[in-house]
Amino acid sequence: MPFVELGEERIYYDHSPSSGRRVLLPIHGSGGDHRCWPEVLRRLPATAVFTPDLPGHGRSTGSGRSRVADYADVVAAFAERLGLQNVVLMGHSLGGAIAQSLALRSPAWLAAIVLVGTGARLRVDPAILDGLLGDYDAALDLVCESAFGPQAAPALVRAHRQGLRQTPPAVTHDDFSACNQFDIMDRLGDIRVPTLVVTGSADNLTPPKYGAFLRDRIPGAQMALIAGAGHMLALENPAALLGHLSAFLDARVTPP
Numbered sequence: 001m002p003f004v005e006l007g008e009e010r011i012y013y014d015h016s017p018s019s020g021r022r023v024l025l026p027i028h029g030s031g032g033d034h035r036c037w038p039e040v041l042r043r044l045p046a047t048a049v050f051t052p053d054l055p056g057h058g059r060s061t062g063s064g065r066s067r068v069a070d071y072a073d074v075v076a077a078f079a080e081r082l083g084l085q086n087v088v089l090m091g092h093s094l095g096g097a098i099a100q101s102l103a104l105r106s107p108a109w110l111a112a113i114v115l116v117g118t119g120a121r122l123r124v125d126p127a128i129l130d131g132l133l134g135d136y137d138a139a140l141d142l143v144c145e146s147a148f149g150p151q152a153a154p155a156l157v158r159a160h161r162q163g164l165r166q167t168p169p170a171v172t173h174d175d176f177s178a179c180n181q182f183d184i185m186d187r188l189g190d191i192r193v194p195t196l197v198v199t200g201s202a203d204n205l206t207p208p209k210y211g212a213f214l215r216d217r218i219p220g221a222q223m224a225l226i227a228g229a230g231h232m233l234a235l236e237n238p239a240a241l242l243g244h245l246s247a248f249l250d251a252r253v254t255p256p
């Protein structure tokens with residue numbers, strides 16, 4: 001299994017190789033891991049895809065981070081250690097906050113960002129934030145009740161909840177704390193890379209209003225709304241996300 005050693009931590013990544021020049025780096029959201037990106041989004045034609053588990057999540061060792069900037073440091077170190085270039089950074093929720101932070105730093109390896117179910121400010125319901133350190137199961141129930149659109153299959157919601165349950169409560173709490181402090185609403189105009197925003201029309205955690213704000217403030221950004229999908233839109237409707245992602249890669253990023 002592939003790992004990158006960063007200091008004391010071993011960062012696991014799912015890898016789909018390609019001889020082409022396109023590189024996609026998807027970053028999962030709070031309490032998740034690489035499996036929050038369905039296989040169809042991790043196996044793109046003519047594109048090398050590196051899908052890590054953030055530290056403390058999934059198969060990665062180490063601890064969570066309670067600031068988005070600290071997670072951004074990890075992702076930057078991961079990309080640089082692997083020598084990645086021309087990277088399209090795709091982030092969901094917390095991962096989208098990490099992608100925005102890195103876009104503001106504009107490292108040489110970053111070509112574009114895809115912001116999925118996220119926002120420039122991510123205040124978290126105190127019932128979730130406090131609950132994660134109290135009754136973890138009740139807090140996860142609360143998260144999962146809000147995280148899916150009305151058409152999501154119950155089995156999909158159950159499987160996602162089981163995945164979240166495997167992440168240590170302190171790590172998931174760190175993730176939501178990092179989101180809760182995140183606010184770059186007044187800095188979006190400084191983002192200079194091509195940007196695609198994708199939001200579910202039924203997202204209760206990061207509603208379409210958040211996506212529209214990103215589209216309106218990031219220069220040249222475009223937005224796609226996925227009808228009926230909730231916050232976990234990559235799991236709920238991977239085909240729709242794949243369609244928007246592929247069109248964006250073809251039109252705005254390097255040809256395969």
Ligand code: COA
Pocket residue numbers: 093094118119120121122123124125126128179204205206209210211213
């Ligand atoms: N993009 C655009 N607008 C945003 C925004 C974003 N990322 N984040 C907040 N806003 C807007 C809100 O819509 C609100 O506008 P309004 O005054 O016109 O209604 C205003 O900014 C302030 O909102 P917020 O920062 O959320 O503070 P609040 O005190 O009104 O509400 C919560 C705080 C926690 C109750 C609220 O954010 C909430 O219900 N969150 C639950 C969703 C959640 O937990 N998401 C997890 C994200 S990872």
